[in-house]
Structures are given as structure tokens and as C-alpha cells.
Amino acid sequence: MRKGANIEEPTFRVTRARAAACKPSVGSEAPKGQGQDRLLRKNPKRSVLDEKNNNTRVSSAQNKRRAVLKDVTNICCDNNSYKNCIIPAKITKKTTKITKKNPIKPQQVSAQTQSTAVDHIDLDKSVIHQKGTHIAERENTNRIGKRVGSQLQSFSKKGRNNINEKTIIATKVDFTDIDSDEKDPLMCSMYAHEIYNNLRASELIHRPHSNFMETMQRDVTQSMRGVLVDWLVEVSEEYKLVPDTLYLTVYLIDSFLSQQYIERQKLQLLGITCMLIASKYEEMCAPSIEEFCFITDNTYTKSEVVNMEGQVLNKLNFQFSAPTTKTFVRRFLRAAQASNQSPSLELEFLANYLAELTLIDYNFLVFVPSNVAASVVFLARWMLDQSRHPWNDTLEHYTSYKPSDLKNTVLALHGLRSSDISSPLNAIRSKYMQDKFKCVASLPSPQVPETLF
Structure with missing residues (x-):
């Protein structure tokens, strides 16, 4: 058996240079025999060349050689x-x-x-x-x-x-630091300053219009609004609601009336609906819808209250969290009693009485809640003690108001307090004539001289 017959042609890419190199020259023949088979077996991928062609390839490749690293x-x-x-x-x-x-x-x-x-x-x-x-x-x-x-x-x-x-x-x-007591976590002493700065900015954004009776409402008057608020004070006392619920109720009423026309037949429905919403927000155990319907002698049904609740929430875009006068009264009363050994309950009750009086009067919507709260503290201190100036550096620091900034509000509040004695809307006065409030509604109201401002 011949082994040379089974050897295949070398498989590689044939270029023109290789073709020219592998082409046999004229008059020369490739050697045949056993030696050739032996060379093919040793390296089958190399073609057999004669010495002349091999020398020609070597000499031509020397000029194309590259540097090697x-x-x-x-x-x-x-x-x-x-x-x-x-x-x-x-x-x-x-x-x-x-x-x-x-x-x-x-x-x-x-x-x-x-x-x-x-x-x-x-x-x-x-x-x-x-x-x-x-x-x-x-x-x-x-x-x-x-x-x-x-x-x-x-x-x-x-x-x-x-x-x-x-x-x-x-x-x-200059002033007494009322936030130095860091032991009581409920006072939020570390964050109180930032919290009230935020509230001061928020009260300017979320405000009802002060002229909606003239521009929006044609069937509801200022006196009707006053009667509604006076009746809601009695309702809050009946169900023992917290003061924040009453303030938020009035805020919701004014905000809705600033944007939506309403007939006088539905004004009381709006009042109980806003108190229902405020109760859900502020109270731990809010009264049910049936209780609010009962307090109106079943004038309105449950479905009407639910329907009005949806209208109020949609009109206000569910944004009914806003600072009220009560929010700032707490802070300013703490500043007013910073130098006292013990808190004065009479001062607190009198300030709360004056603050609730402003809820009935439509004209106080012109003033921002912080200004009303500062004026309430100013007048309450003056009513209890005329021997010294009602304003000091501590109050000026924490309220950011000087006495001159409070002049118009204090004078309007003093006039409201004087006219409350003869006003038919006596729910607030009757409330603060009780002994548990030290009968602060019966205190005399001295004149406020111009020299205080």
C-alpha cells in the first residue's frame, strides 16, 4: 500500500505572491521519489520549492520585513x-x-x-x-x-x-428663650422655631378671600354668617369638641364661600358638613353624620350631608390644613408668660375669649391669623394689668410684630369686645361667663391709649 497516494493538497490561502513562488521554473523539475514523500510527511503545509525560487522569495521578503517587539x-x-x-x-x-x-x-x-x-x-x-x-x-x-x-x-x-x-x-x-426646655418632647423645642416659620409662610398662601360677600355671595349676608358661627359654637360645646375643631370649621366655611356660590337654605348644611370634616381631622372620636343631622332637627338627610362633604373637599382640593388664630395664640401665650413663675389661667382664658370673638366678625378676615393672635395677647395683657406696657422684647421676638404693627387690629378687637355686651350673638359670651373659665367675659374693657403703639 502506497502511503504517498493518500496525502492531500495543503489547505491554505493562495495569494499571488505564493502562486508566483510556487510556479515551477522552465527547464527544472521537482525531484520525485521517497525523499519527497518523507518531506511531505514531516511538514505537509509547506510547498516544495527549488533552491532558486526559495532564494528569490527570501531576498524579496527581506525588504518587506517589519520590526518585531x-x-x-x-x-x-x-x-x-x-x-x-x-x-x-x-x-x-x-x-x-x-x-x-x-x-x-x-x-x-x-x-x-x-x-x-x-x-x-x-x-x-x-x-x-x-x-x-x-x-x-x-x-x-x-x-x-x-x-x-x-x-x-x-x-x-x-x-x-x-x-x-x-x-x-x-x-x-434681650428676650427669654421659651424653647430652652428640651425635656418635654411634646413641646418640640428643637424644631419649634422652624415649625412656626413654616406656619407663618403657610398662612399667607392658604387664606380665604376677605371680600367674598361682595364678589361671590348674593344670597348670604355677613349677619347670616355670624348667626351660623354663633350656633356652631353651641354645637361644639354640646359635643365637647376641642377648640381647634371650631377654628378649622370656620376656616373651611370661609374658604368654600370664597370659591362657590351657595343659597341661604343650604348655609346650615354647609356649616355642619364643615364641622364634620374638621372633627374627622382634629378629634379622636368624631361625631357621626346622624348626630349632626339630629342637631339640625333632621332638616337635612345623611345623603345630603355626604353629598355636600364631597363638594367641599373637591372644591378645596382636599387642602384644609392651615394655621388658624388658635395655632398662634398657644405660641404667643407661652412667650407672654416666659418670665412668670406659674402660668396665668386668667390670661389664657381671656385670650381665648377674645380670639373666638373674631370668628363671628366677617371684617377680621382682612388680618392674617398671626396678627390677630398677637393683638389678642396684647389686649388681654392690657385688660389684666394697666400698670405696665403689654408688649416686651420676648413677645416682639417670637411674634415678629412691633406694637405699631398691631394698632389697627387691637383697636378693632377692642371695639368688638365693647359691642359684644349688647350683641344678640351671645354664645361665646355665655360660654366664658362660666366659672370654669373664671368669668373672663365679665371683665371691664379699659380704653387703649395711643401711647401704647
Whole structure:
């Protein structure tokens, strides 16, 4: 069996150069025999050439040879190691071009090649040196930045301590700090200042219109509104609701009347519906709809109350959380009694009495709740003690109002208090004539001189 017969042709890509190299020359034949079979078995992928063609390929390939990089995987970035591994290809091209035009001796070519390689090495050295310089500068900058940052932090701490010391000194001299008691978590001493700053901004946004009786309502008058509020005071006393529920009820009524026309036959329905919503918001156990229907002698049905509740909530976009006069009265009464050994209940009852009187009068919608609350405290202190000025630095600090800012409101409140004695709307007066409120409604109302402002 012949082994040479089973040998296949070598499978590789045939280019024009290989085809020209593999083409047999004229007058020469490839040697045949056992030696050829032995060569094919040793390396089947190489074609058998004669010496002439082989020499021609070698000489033609010398001009196309490129520079080869040595293995540099384990060479460190030292100066000597770069000299052994870099053989630039561009230098070879330049030397080959030069040799074509002007032949140079081999010693000169090697010297030029070495000088060019040394130039590349010098460039690499300068690049490495620049990188090292940048790294060193960056480290120095970071070091300096950390040092400066620590110094600034120490300076800022010292500055804060100095500011705090100055604030404490100013607090001791100018006004009394009513938020210094941090033991009671219910007082929110740490956040009280931010909370009331937010409320002061909110009272300017969520305000009913002060002229909706003239612009929106044609069937409802100011006196009708006063009668409704006076009756709601009795309802809140009947069901023992908290004061915030009454204030929020009046706020919801005014906000709805500012945006929606309503007939007088549905005014009482609006009143009990707003009290139902306020009770759900403020009370722990709100009265049921049936109880509010019963208090109106079943004038309105449950379905009518539910329907009105949806109208109110949709008209107000479910935004019925707003600061009222009661919200600020609590804060300002605490500031008014900052220097007292014990709280004055009479001052608190009198301030609450004056504040509830403003709910009946439609004209007090012109003033913001914080201004009304400050005026209430101002007049209550004056009614209880005319021997000293009712305003001090502590009240001015926490209310942000000077006496001159409260002049119009205090005078309007004083007139309302004087006319309340003869007013037919006596629900608030009867409430504060009780002994549990120390009968503050029966206190005389002295004149308010202009010198107080």
C-alpha cells in the first residue's frame, strides 16, 4: 500500500505572491521519489520549492520585513530594560529609504538607529518624569487640601461656638428663650422655631378671600354668617369638641364661600358638613353624620350631608390644613408668660375669649391669623394689668410684630369686645361667663391709649 497516494493538497490561502513562488521554473523539475514523500510527511503545509525560487522569495521578503517587539511582559520600567525591548519600525523605514538614495556604511546606520532609539527612550523618560511630577503635585495638593479643610473645620467650629455664645448672651439680655426646655418632647423645642416659620409662610398662601360677600355671595349676608358661627359654637360645646375643631370649621366655611356660590337654605348644611370634616381631622372620636343631622332637627338627610362633604373637599382640593388664630395664640401665650413663675389661667382664658370673638366678625378676615393672635395677647395683657406696657422684647421676638404693627387690629378687637355686651350673638359670651373659665367675659374693657403703639 502506497502511503504517498493518500496525502492531500495543503489547505491554505493562495495569494499571488505564493502562486508566483510556487510556479515551477522552465527547464527544472521537482525531484520525485521517497525523499519527497518523507518531506511531505514531516511538514505537509509547506510547498516544495527549488533552491532558486526559495532564494528569490527570501531576498524579496527581506525588504518587506517589519520590526518585531520582544517579549516585555516581565520587564520592569527601568532605564536599561527599555533599551533591550524597543526596536521601532519607523526607523527601519527611514534607513531603508536612505540606503536606496545614499548608501551608508553599516556602522553609521547602526549608530543612527541607536541614537534614534535613545531619543525615544529620553522621551519616555521625560513622560514618566512628568507623570511622576504630576502625581507628586496631586498628592501635595490633596495633603494641603486636607490640612486646609481641617483648619477650616476648626475655624468653623470656633465660629459657631462664638456665634452660639453671642446668641446666648443676646438671649439673656434681650428676650427669654421659651424653647430652652428640651425635656418635654411634646413641646418640640428643637424644631419649634422652624415649625412656626413654616406656619407663618403657610398662612399667607392658604387664606380665604376677605371680600367674598361682595364678589361671590348674593344670597348670604355677613349677619347670616355670624348667626351660623354663633350656633356652631353651641354645637361644639354640646359635643365637647376641642377648640381647634371650631377654628378649622370656620376656616373651611370661609374658604368654600370664597370659591362657590351657595343659597341661604343650604348655609346650615354647609356649616355642619364643615364641622364634620374638621372633627374627622382634629378629634379622636368624631361625631357621626346622624348626630349632626339630629342637631339640625333632621332638616337635612345623611345623603345630603355626604353629598355636600364631597363638594367641599373637591372644591378645596382636599387642602384644609392651615394655621388658624388658635395655632398662634398657644405660641404667643407661652412667650407672654416666659418670665412668670406659674402660668396665668386668667390670661389664657381671656385670650381665648377674645380670639373666638373674631370668628363671628366677617371684617377680621382682612388680618392674617398671626396678627390677630398677637393683638389678642396684647389686649388681654392690657385688660389684666394697666400698670405696665403689654408688649416686651420676648413677645416682639417670637411674634415678629412691633406694637405699631398691631394698632389697627387691637383697636378693632377692642371695639368688638365693647359691642359684644349688647350683641344678640351671645354664645361665646355665655360660654366664658362660666366659672370654669373664671368669668373672663365679665371683665371691664379699659380704653387703649395711643401711647401704647
